Amino acid sequence: MELDLAHNKVKLVDEQCQRQELSHRLQQTTAELECCRRELEVARNSNPRQWLAKKWTNMRTSAAAPAPDAPSSPAQKQRSPTSPSSPRPSTLNKS
Secondary structure, three states, X not given: OHHHHHHHHHHHHHHHHHHHHHHHHHHHHHHHHHHHHHHHHHXXXXXXXXXXXXXXXXXXXXXXXOXXXXXXXXXXHHOOOOOOOOOOHHHOOOO
């Protein structure tokens, strides 16, 4: 009985930590979006296309890079172009 309570408490603490981490990420993302919104307001009066192209490039770059504290998952490693399980471009769409 006490062992079950201890396991439940550990599980609860882990879930609370995950919630706090997700909440922190949400706050960071919200702050970034607000900053981008303000930048867009300023860019509308100057060169919005150039600003948008720059933002998209930055977003793609940051989305492609793994998070600094995130461990690399096996799924990401399997998708690498040097992986034997990934299809070769020359074998795709042969008709």
